[in-house]
Amino acid sequence: MKVLTIKEPWASLIIEGYKKYEFRSWKTKYRGKILIHAGMSLEKDMLKRFENYNINCSKGEIIGEAEIVDCILVDKAFNDKLKKIDPVVYGRSNHVETYAWKLENVKKYDTKIPIKGKLGLWNIDRDDLSEAIL
Numbered sequence: 001m002k003v004l005t006i007k008e009p010w011a012s013l014i015i016e017g018y019k020k021y022e023f024r025s026w027k028t029k030y031r032g033k034i035l036i037h038a039g040m041s042l043e044k045d046m047l048k049r050f051e052n053y054n055i056n057c058s059k060g061e062i063i064g065e066a067e068i069v070d071c072i073l074v075d076k077a078f079n080d081k082l083k084k085i086d087p088v089v090y091g092r093s094n095h096v097e098t099y100a101w102k103l104e105n106v107k108k109y110d111t112k113i114p115i116k117g118k119l120g121l122w123n124i125d126r127d128d129l130s131e132a133i134l
Contacts, residue, residue: 007038016054064106
């Protein structure tokens with residue numbers, strides 16, 4: 001199973017349905033289900049920006065799942081389109097936003113799974129998930 005560690009508040013914005021694209025400096029050919037892992041890092045300077053979004057940030061937990069259905073090279077036209085959809089979510093960030101990974105079929109987990117994250121799109125096997133739940 002593929003897992004993507006995402007800093008907060010971005011992970012929770014995805015799980016709560018506010019953010020449909022995850023931005024990365026690198027592209028992926030992978031299409032399919034991923035687990036969303038809220039990393040240990042919290043971008044505190046972004047919290048005030050999203051105070052009206054009713055999200056609860058997590059740390060070091062798998063908080064849900066999504067499906068990567070596309071990977072789009074971000075150009076000015078695409079960026080402008082996103083800012084029209086939601087200027088708060090798709091406004092300024094602290095990251096390089098070269099590629100937009102389009103996420104669909106997002107599902108929030110009722111029970112979060114505590115586990116240490118990794119960089120990149122990483123793999124976890126069912127045995128590791130079982131141990132993390134226990």
